[in-house]
Amino acid sequence: DTGVSQDPRHKITKRGQNVTFRCDPISEHNRLYWYRQTLGQGPEFLTYFQNEAQLEKSRLLSDRFSAERPKGSFSTLEIQRTEQGDSAMYLCASSLGRGRAEKLFFGSGTQLSVL
């Protein structure tokens, strides 16, 4: 169990550029979540995958955001035409769940700064 891995740890980009983040969950975890956290706030839910299927998306996830989890393993979160308001910590979590009672394991996050 090597934990949830996120790459990169930090990303600085200019407004209007596209960025992509990667999350490698704990192996055998079938569930994967993306959250976004800004300074002084709790994490906000973005989207949820069970295996390769994206089962839930927040209204926060605008058309500029897309997430994938091909083959039910790693996941990518892409933000197109970034805006300064996208600056935040993007957190990935995974769990091994058959119900909704499972504990979530979080990665260390990707800190995005949009200039």
Add this chain to the structure above:
Amino acid sequence: KQEVTQIPAALSVPEGENLVLNCSFTDSAIYNLQWFRQDPGKGLTSLLLIQSSQREQTSGRLNASLDKSSGRSTLYIAASQPGDSATYLCAVISNSGYALNFGKGTSLLVTP
């Protein structure tokens, strides 16, 4: 829409004190409640998970209680240590959906 509130927002205590962190939520139709710890610039670590049918959970010096009907949970930390300094977040998951709704957290500082 589920609203989760944590009080106090910040807390500073001397080492050795017992302390209580509070969490309230507006919709009692929850599936479970979780307490997390977050160190600066890091991800979250799950501390305790309480199912909606349970009243409390304990792990070491930590004890979390849940009163679903009143929409409240408390996290009790016994004999606090400087290493307990972190932000503590409460989150609930509703009966529908898989999203955790988080509070803003309580920032705890334990001074030697």
